[in-house]
Amino acid sequence: MxxxxxxxxxxxxxxxxxxxxxxxxxxxxxxxxxxxxxxxxxxxxxxxxxxxxxxxxxxxxxxxxxxxxxxxxxxxxxxxxxxxxxxxxxxxxxxxxxxxxxxxxxxxxxHIIQTGMSGGTxxxxxxxxxxxxxxxxxxxxxxxxxxxxxxxxxxxxxxxxxxxxxxxxxxxxxxEAKQNPGAELKCATSAGASSPGTISTEEHKAICDLSKLLAAVVFSAVLFIAIVLAVCVVKLS
Incomplete structure (x- = not known):
């Protein structure tokens, strides 16, 4: 107490x-x-x-x-x-x-104060x-x-x-301090990550993985189109 x-x-x-x-x-x-x-x-x-x-x-x-x-x-x-x-x-x-x-x-x-006095000027x-x-x-x-x-x-x-x-x-x-140096900052970062409107570390990692997958698909599609065009050029020649 x-x-x-x-x-x-x-x-x-x-x-x-x-x-x-x-x-x-x-x-x-x-x-x-x-x-x-x-x-x-x-x-x-x-x-x-x-x-x-x-x-x-x-x-x-x-x-x-x-x-x-x-x-x-x-x-x-x-x-x-x-x-x-x-x-x-x-x-x-x-x-x-x-x-x-x-x-x-x-x-x-x-600054002039209006006093309401009467008399000579x-x-x-x-x-x-x-x-x-x-x-x-x-x-x-x-x-x-x-x-x-x-x-x-x-x-x-x-x-x-x-x-x-x-x-x-x-x-x-x-x-001696009860917490390690920077513990308050880590707590604030964790609190900020869990608050609405913010992205946590796990969510950020998932977004990065999805971006990598999409980039790989686009690259494969471009490579496939390039091979098809090369084959067509060879046949036409």
């Missing part, structure tokens, strides 16, 4: 970090907006919550001396996957910080510009504050990773 809980937590973390990476790639593009930045913040915070849950569960489990050799090896493998996932999350967070600094969300100052213009600048500064400050929060969260992730290594200390090169 504990092993399944750890796997479920790790699977959730992988999905959230993958979603975060997808969102990070859209920063500075045509889909970039305040809504995107808010979604980025929510997603990375969810990823950090799952990271803490994974860390606590795996740390407590790996420090249990009553674990069997097989169970310990399995949890160490999950620990390595978790560490790799955290490395990717930290990399994407740093990328989001760099892109956020490169492409800040600034509201154009030339100069007075209305001054008050309108004052309201406009307040809105612009507010949006800009939100953007800056989010980048500052992101920078602090990156430091927290670094500290958490360091603390993890100190408490558990599972070198990645000491953990």
């Amino acid at each position: 504990l092993k399944e809980e750890c796997k479920a937590l790790l699977d959730a973390l992988n999905k959230v970090t993958a979603c975060y990476r997808h969102l990070v790639l859209t920063i500075g593009g045509t889909a970039d907006s305040q809504n995107l930045r808010e979604e980025l913040k929510k997603t990375r915070q969810k990823a950090q919550e799952l990271a803490v849950a994974n860390r606590n569960k795996l740390t407590t489990t790996l420090k249990d001396n009553s674990l069997s050799k097989e169970d310990k090896a399995e949890f160490e493998r999950l620990w390595v996957i978790f560490s790799t996932c955290m490395d990717l999350l930290e990399t994407d967070m740093r990328r989001a910080l760099e892109l956020g600094q490169e492409f800040p969300l600034n509201i154009p100052k030339k 100069s007075g209305v213009a001054a008050r309108a510009m004052s309201v406009q600048n307040m809105k612009y500064d507010g949006e800009h400050n939100i953007d800056v504050m989010d980048l500052m929060d992101l920078e602090n969260e990156i430091k927290q992730v670094d500290e958490m990773m360091h603390e993890m290594e100190m408490k558990v200390g599972v070198p990645q090169w000491t953990v």
